[in-house]
Amino acid sequence: MKERNTTSTLKRILVNCSSQAKEYGGCVAKKVPEVERDMCLKEFLALKNCMQNVCLTSVFCYIKNFSMSANASSSQLTVGLSGSGGLSHAYVQYPPLKCNLPGSRGLYYDDANKLLLSPTSDQVFSWKTVPFSPHVAATADYINEGPVLSIRYSLDAKSIAVHRSNQEIQFFQRETRETFTHMCKSESESILGFFWTDCPVCDLVVVKTSGLDLLTVSFTSKSVNLVETKKLSVNWYVYTHGSRLVLLASGMQCKTLTGFQLSSVGIVRLPRFEMVMAKSDANSKPVLAAEDVFIITVYGRIYCLQIDRVAMQLHSYRFYRDAVVQQGSLPMFSSKISVSVVDNVLLVHQVDARVSILYDIFEDSRAPISAPLPLLLRGLPQSHTGRPVNVGESLDRNSSNHELMFYGDDWTFLVPDLICDVASKSVWKIHLDLEVISSSSSEVPSNLEFLQRRKLEASKTKQLCLAITRAFILERRPVTMVAKAIDVLVSSYSHSVKTCSNLKETKVDEASASVGTNASNSSRSAKDESRVGVGDKSFNLSASDSDDQSREIDSRDLQKSGKENLLGAESSRGEVQSSSLHTQQLGLGNNQLNANNSERQDSQLTSPAISPDEMYSCVFVPVGEEIVGDPSYLVAIIVEFLRSTNSEKIKVRPNIYVFTIQLLVRYERFAELSLLIINKVLEPSKEVAMQLLESGHQNPQMRKLALDMLRQLSLHHDYVTLLVQDGCYLEALRYARKHKVTSVRPSLFLEAALASKDSQHLAAVLRFFSDFIAGFRNTPEYQDYFRILNEMNTGLAV
């Protein structure tokens, strides 16, 4: 029955959506030699929409390939959502954080403290969302009864401010439960909203229709003091704590925006700018709404995304200290758009189309990084996995709510990466599935670049990068391609090392200097751990877009590094600007408006960067075990790796050299090997010399190279010992005398001299040691050989 049903559905789809299908097919066919991600996106979405509509009417429609998500409005619709097994670039994890309380009067999100707030009649319950855990317990605070428009905890979490009405904000101190009220002075203006700030001059900013009031709050005097007023007529405003940026909209169309950044380093007023709005016809003038503007923070840069409903485009603007620059536009496939930022990846949720599109706006590319796919739900209880879930029915029965109404009207996207389902009072955190994203990309170098920029789940990302690199090499891709991939990894590592504090660099040096094979490795990882342990707090803070402490660190860092131009591309700009001492002191060494530079700090704490050691142990060694036959391909890649590390001036430990020698020796490529040694491509070290000596059994040339290396490294003891082993005991003696090597046992020399059956030489060696080592004459060795020498001489005389 089911099969029949499906076929008929497909048939219906084909009949009903033939024109869209044709368009999509034609578009694909046109571009077919160069298949790209998201080519023909428009056509695809059109086709998909059409199919979905057809599906809606069907009782049981299951199109796996398109893996559509649940349609909230239709309880019959099933989706290609197979519990945890489905593939999507982004997902939410079951279970959600439930904020369901009896008597709750709505949910509020305090993005500065990352708190979810739910006031009841006389209490406010708060849930921490960072770190995100569905089982976090709510904390309750008492507030007075009254209407709540919005509610925010102060940044030190000691007090609570509640927006009661257009005229009134009420403050509560949590410990003492003291309270007082701040009222608007004049009747003509009303309070639009407020937020706490870490700006040095004030604690609280109140946005009113007449402008901004910067206030300090004092519980001792139970009053607020006005510090400064920014006069401006305001229709609505947008603020995110992550960017510390408030955008104030004014004008008829509300498209004239003024921005202030109120950060711990001071207040920056941005130049007023106009949003771009397309007009449908001459008379109608669309009005920009607060919902149409998003402030996002990506890679520490602040962007603003603005919906242009007429042009169906999402315009992006980037904020600089003295300019707002339009950056280009993203397409819109839905009238309702929302955005999230997860791990510096921008997710544009096309709510009506029920898909999310991912962008990595690190470079100026506006190309999405994966196909438009819906968010998936993962980790449903076992009973739901393994088969398509009829969301409406089964889940409703089980959990008696609508928690799976994906992209429903109840969904509110919270900054930066949370989804709040208002109806079910549950909160989901959006995760990226880097594995899926990277598997959908065929170009490994750019894919690695993308992965290396991911900072959340660093260890997982690192493992993914390693696996990708391994597979890439095992597939025997062209060396130039692999070289590119390696370049990406190495430069990312170099970047992460450079941006680290000096402390870490010394650590790396220490590690690379220590000789033991595993010793340094373990010590290193131990240090890593400890560092993560220390940094954990600040990491979390910076993920929550930092509090005073971490910001202080940032600015200090920046001041320190201001001259070093750590921020690459922007640095030239920075230099120009840095003439003004003020800027430098602010810690904004560059012109760009940095929301917070915690991104940089993250990178040193948890970065997916792969050290040369890890490249060795996790890529080259396993690949060397798997690769069969001629090793020249692998050697080629190691050489590329060495080139890369050399150009980035990263030290490589000798184990990789030893490994290369082993590879080449196994296939008797001595000519190449000696060239690599002579030119110091494989840098001299004791380990390398010893490995060469080992291969010296097969090729005397290698032994010679090893000896030369030992001498050049001034490893006198080993050199002398080897010379004696070779029977060159006289040369060894001379060398020992010159370099005062006393650690080699005299008996070795004496034995060698004895073996040559030359009594003169033996006598010479004996004499040498009695002069060279004090008290040698009294050792039994001396006596023995003296006797032997006498016997030899008498034997000769006879």
Next chain:
Amino acid sequence: MGMASVNTASEGMQLCIFDLRRGQQEGQELDKILFFFPADLPFATQLSVIGLSEGLITFTRIFSPDAACEVIEAERHSHVFFEAESDIWMVMVVEKSKESKAACQVDALRKVLKEVHSLFVLFHGTMRSMLEKETSGGLIRSHLYPFITDYLSDFLIGKKLQLPSFHDCLMERGTVQMLTVGREAAIEVQSLVKVLECSAGTTSCYSLVLFQDLLVSTTLSPDDTISLFTYAVLRLTPHALSSGATSWSYLQRTNAGSQVPALSTITNSGSVSDNIYRSRDTSLDQDNNCQVKRPLHHNRWFRGNDGFLASDIWGADNGSQTSVTPIVYLQLTEERMYLCAYQYKSLTIILLVPVSSILNGEQGLSLVKQQVLENVCVLSVPASLKMLRVEEKLSKGWGGENAYHVSGYRYLLVDDERVSRASPPAKVMTLAKDSLLAMSKLREEVNLEKKAKCSSSEVNCDKELEICVRAKNGAWVIARTSRGKELYMVLEKASETLLYASDAVEKFSNRYCSGVFSLD
């Protein structure tokens, strides 16, 4: 035949190759001669030279079965012997000039023989295998003749064959001259080489990279490296290509022009010998449709538009304009390899691709070349600027012609008899004749000493040795060997003490040889 004999006799050099396994019956003595220069010498004379040599070899073998005689010094001639392959001997008879009576460098002459043999083997495989392929000997004779004549023409200075003499005592034939590169450049070169070898698609490719006339990188075995390097320096490097062009016009002129006696021996005797050998083996051309290839033929290499060097020596491919790619033999494995040479400015890259790995001959090879071009050579592709970068790096690091000149010193440094470095020839020329003669003599002594040591204790040939000689003109002539490395040096600062000379060596050793020759 007899007409040219006057000229050749005056030339004072005879070179013969003969096979002791052939012509052992009375009346068939001619059969053992594989090559004789000058070819227009009467057979009786040829036979008497070979007879004498054979007699000496047989005689000395009684005492030393493994290494028969190496040289005979007669009053007016030196006979230099070289057993190229088992029972195939090359003998060079050189007239001693009055001025340099004792100082003709036997070892250098033997190296000439060795070199021409290794080059022959490089292009034609061993003589023995050739003899086995075609037992009449016609094939090998027809190959040897043009090959060696071409080779000898390199020694032609003006009208005379200028064989190695005491003037060349500060250079070592049959070794490779390396370019010293820094680590960064070395990595770039290696990266280029690896990409090259991998882009050829087959696993067992080899490559040789030269910058100017200096070796930068090799993945070949040492022996093959030396032969291929020698050939490259003779015919392929930019220097060889350009000098070929000038000497070409010179040869053309002389050929067309008057009867220059010395040259006529070469050019005329070619035709004479052709007559000789063709008349003896008329079946040759029917048996082997291919013409005899002359890899050492002058100025037949040129740079193609694609940057690959091409030559018409091996003929052109049927129906296409592309010339046939030469095939060379590797000594150790006797594998046959296509030789593809690519040149970019001063950089010459030789890629050896196994013949067995390429199915449809020239066509398949051009595909490989295409790939190589795409991967490393095409300058328009940003990813493949490797070649450009390497060339740039190397030229930056290169100190020019006199890069390895150390002022105050005239030296020769030999490492393991494979790699050498010497003062530039122009600087060696400034030495007095007495110094050179003394050095020449000293080198002979050292060679004898080396041989003596090797034969006495076979385990460790490379013992240390130090000789300082005060030449007639007061120059210090110094030889020092240590662990397979040899250093020869002339210090022409009169009235200095031995201490000074020893100090100078020490300084040189520490500065340029990482202390290998330092006395402790």
